Amino acid sequence: MLDQIKERLNQVRNPATGAMLGSENRWQTVTLDNGKLTAEYNRDGISPTEKRTIETEIQKTLSDLLEADKILIKTTSTQSQDVFKALDKKGEAPAAQPATQPAQLKAGHGTIGNKKSVPGVGKIIAIGSGKGGVGKSTLTANLAITLSKQGHKVGIIDADIYGPSLPMIFGKREEKPRSNAERKIIPVESYGIKFMSFGFFINENDPVIWRGPMLGGVLNQFLFDVDWDGIDYLLIDLPPGTGDIQLSMIQNAHVDGAIIVSTPQDIALLDAKKGVEMFKKVNLPIVGMVENMSSFICNHCGTEHHIFGEGGVAKAVKELGVEMIGQIPLELELRTGSDAGEPYMTQEKFQDRPVWNAFLSLSEKVENHFNPTPAQPKAGFFSKVLGLKK
Ligand SMILES: Nc1ncnc2c1ncn2[C@@H]1O[C@H](COP(=O)(O)OP(=O)(O)OP(=O)(O)O)[C@@H](O)[C@H]1O
Ligand SMILES: [Mg+2]
Numbered sequence: 001m002l003d004q005i006k007e008r009l010n011q012v013r014n015p016a017t018g019a020m021l022g023s024e025n026r027w028q029t030v031t032l033d034n035g036k037l038t039a040e041y042n043r044d045g046i047s048p049t050e051k052r053t054i055e056t057e058i059q060k061t062l063s064d065l066l067e068a069d070k071i072l073i074k075t076t077s078t079q080s081q082d083v084f085k086a087l088d089k090k091g092e093a094p095a096a097q098p099a100t101q102p103a104q105l106k107a108g109h110g111t112i113g114n115k116k117s118v119p120g121v122g123k124i125i126a127i128g129s130g131k132g133g134v135g136k137s138t139l140t141a142n143l144a145i146t147l148s149k150q151g152h153k154v155g156i157i158d159a160d161i162y163g164p165s166l167p168m169i170f171g172k173r174e175e176k177p178r179s180n181a182e183r184k185i186i187p188v189e190s191y192g193i194k195f196m197s198f199g200f201f202i203n204e205n206d207p208v209i210w211r212g213p214m215l216g217g218v219l220n221q222f223l224f225d226v227d228w229d230g231i232d233y234l235l236i237d238l239p240p241g242t243g244d245i246q247l248s249m250i251q252n253a254h255v256d257g258a259i260i261v262s263t264p265q266d267i268a269l270l271d272a273k274k275g276v277e278m279f280k281k282v283n284l285p286i287v288g289m290v291e292n293m294s295s296f297i298c299n300h301c302g303t304e305h306h307i308f309g310e311g312g313v314a315k316a317v318k319e320l321g322v323e324m325i326g327q328i329p330l331e332l333e334l335r336t337g338s339d340a341g342e343p344y345m346t347q348e349k350f351q352d353r354p355v356w357n358a359f360l361s362l363s364e365k366v367e368n369h370f371n372p373t374p375a376q377p378k379a380g381f382f383s384k385v386l387g388l389k390k
Contacts, residue, residue, distance in 0.1 A: 001065060002032045008061045009039060015050040028076055036070050037062070043075040049133055051075065052162040117254040120229030121155070123370050124236065125287065126250050128279070129261045130271025132240035135292035136261045137165045138338055139328065140237040141193075145345040146363040148192045152232040155187060156195040157222045160239045164199030171341020175200060184227040191346050194231065196222050223253045233366075242271070242278040250284060257287040257369065259325070264291060264312045272313075276320045287369050288325030289317050290362065296330040297354050304329075325369075326362035331355045 009030060010022025021027060026041040039058070043051055055073055062071060118124060127143075129136045140156055148154040158166035167173045170190035177200050179185050187194035198218065228234060236255070238246050250258075258279040262272035272289065279286055291313035296305045317324045328334075334355055337344040350356045 002030070005032065005037060005039075005062060005065060006030050008065075009041075009058065012054060012057045012061060014046065015053045016046050021054070035066070036072070037066055038072045038074065040074040040076060047163075047165075049163045049165070052132070055162075115252065115254045116224070118223050118228055118234065120231065121234045122232040123256040124234045124253060125366070126236045126238055126255050126258045126279075126284065127261065128238040128242075128246060128258060128275050129240050130242050130273070130275040131262075132163075134240075134261050134263045135328070136240065137169060137237050138334060139259075139261055139290060139292060140235050141166060141169045141338070141343045142334070142345040142359050143363055143366065144193045144195075144233075144235055145191055145343055146359045147233055147366065149345070150363060150367070152367075153230055154193050155228050155231040155234045156193060157219070157226075157234065157236045158195060158197035158199065159219055159222065159236055161198050161202070162239055164197045164202065165338075166195055166197045166237065167199040168341060169338045169343055170195065173199070173341075180227060182227075183225075185221070185225055186227055191343065194228070196226050219248075220252055242274040247278065247282060250279075251282060255284055257285045259287050259366075260289045260322075261292050262289060262313055262316075263293045264306070264310065269312050269316050273316060273320060276322055286322045287366060288323035289313060289320075290326040290328065291324065292328045293330045294327040323365075325365040326358060328358045328362070329354045 006027070009027060010020060012021050013019065014021055014024060014026070017024065021041060028040045028042060030039045031037070046054070058073055059068055059071065127136055127140050137158070137160070144154045144156050156166060158164050167175065170188075170193065172188050172190050175188045177185050177188055177196065185196065187196050188200070189195075201218075236250075238250070260272050260275045260279070262269055276286060276289070294306070294313070295310070297303070313327075314324060331353065333350065334344045337347065344350060344355060345359055
C-alpha cells in the first residue's frame with residue numbers, strides 16, 4: 001500500500017507552480033507505521049494558503065486508503081524566514097523584559113457557555129467568507145489600518161488555524177508574544193494595530209490534523225486571555241467556511257456584527273450566501289457584504305474590467321436582505337504590500353487610488369453602522385481626504 005500512497009502523493013500538485021510534488025522532488029519522507037502515515041514535504045516557496053490546498057488534496061487523494069486521523073502531513077523548510085516558530089520551542093529569549101514571560105496556549109476543546117463580553121473592548125466584528133482565498137485577511141488588515149488612522153484603537157484576532165497570514169501581512173513573522181505579570185498575553189503591535197495570531201503559536205511542522213482540537217480553547221484564550229484593554233474595534237479573521245469551527249468561535253463571546261467577504265464568481269457567492277445564513281442562525285447581526293476583486297482598473301487606460309463578472313454580489317445581497325458595504329477592486333499593490341509586510345493602507349503614496357478610496361468608504365460604513373462616539377483622525381493622514389483640519 002505504501003507504494004500506492006507514494007504514487008498518489010507524487011501526483012498532488014503544487015498550486016504555486018502547477019507542477020506535481022513528485023516531479024519537484026518535494027517529498028522528504030513517507031512512512032507507514034501501524035496503519036499511520038507520516039509524510040513530510042519541503043514547503044519552500046509555498047504560501048500558507050497554498051499549503052492548505054495541498055493538505056486538502058492529500059486528504060482527498062488518500063481518502064479511500066486511509067482515514068483522515070491516520071494521516072500526518074509535515075513540512076520542512078530551508079527558508080528559515082518562512083517558518084512560523086512555535087513559541088514554546090526554546091529559541092533565543094527576547095531582550096530582558098522582567099515583568100513578562102513567553103506566552104503559552106493550552107490545547108483543549110473549550111466550552112461553549114454563555115456569551116461573555118470581552119473586557120475593555122468596544123465592538124467585536126467577525127469577518128468571514130464561505131470560500132477561502134477571497135481576500136478576507138487582506139481586507140481585515142487594511143480595514144483595521146483605515147479604522148486606526150481614523151482615530152480608533154484597533155485589534156485583530158487571526159483565527160485562521162489553517163493558513164494564518166496576519167504575521168506575514170504585518171511583517172511580524174518572527175514575533176513571539178509574551179504574557180504580562182497578570183498572565184495576560186500581550187498582543188503584537190504593528191502599524192498601530194494590536195494583533196494575535198495562531199501563526200505565532202503553531203509550529204510549521206505541526207500536522208494540520210493536530211490543530212483541530214486546539215481550536216475552541218485557543219480562540220477563547222485569544223478573546224479572554226489577551227490584553228485587549230482599550231480597543232475600540234476588535235476584528236476577528238475567521239477561517240474560511242461555514243462549519244462548526246466557525247460557529248463555535250463566535251458563540252463564546254458577545255460578537256457585535258459580521259462582515260462577509262466574497263468575490264463575484266458564482267461559486268464564491270453561493271458560499272457567501274451560506275455564510276450569511278450561518279451568521280443569521282446564531283443571531284449575529286450582519287454589518288454587510290464586501291465584494292472583493294470586484295473589478296480590475298487598467299493602469300494604462302483607466303478602464304474598468306469586470307474579470308469575475310458583474311452585478312452578482314449586488315443581486316445576492318438583495319436576495320439575502322443584507323447591505324453591500326464595499327467593493328474593492330483588484331490591484332497588484334494590495335497583494336505585494338501584504339506579501340512584503342507593508343499593508344497597502346499604510347502607504348500614503350496610494351492615496352486617491354480606487355482601492356484606497358474603497359477602504360475609506362468601507363471603514364466609514366462600518367463606523368456608521370456602529371455609530372460610535374466621534375473619533376479624532378490622526379493629523380496629516382486622512383485629514384485631507386476627509387476635509388478635516390490638520
Ligand atoms: N483586491 C485585491 N487585489 C489584488 N490581490 C488581492 C486582492 N484581495 C486579495 N488579494 C490577494 O489574494 C490572495 C488571497 O487573499 P487573502 O489571503 O486575503 O484571502 P483569504 O480569504 O484571507 O484567504 P484564506 O482563505 O487563505 O485565509 C492574497 O495573495 C492577497 O494578497
Ligand atoms: Mg486568510
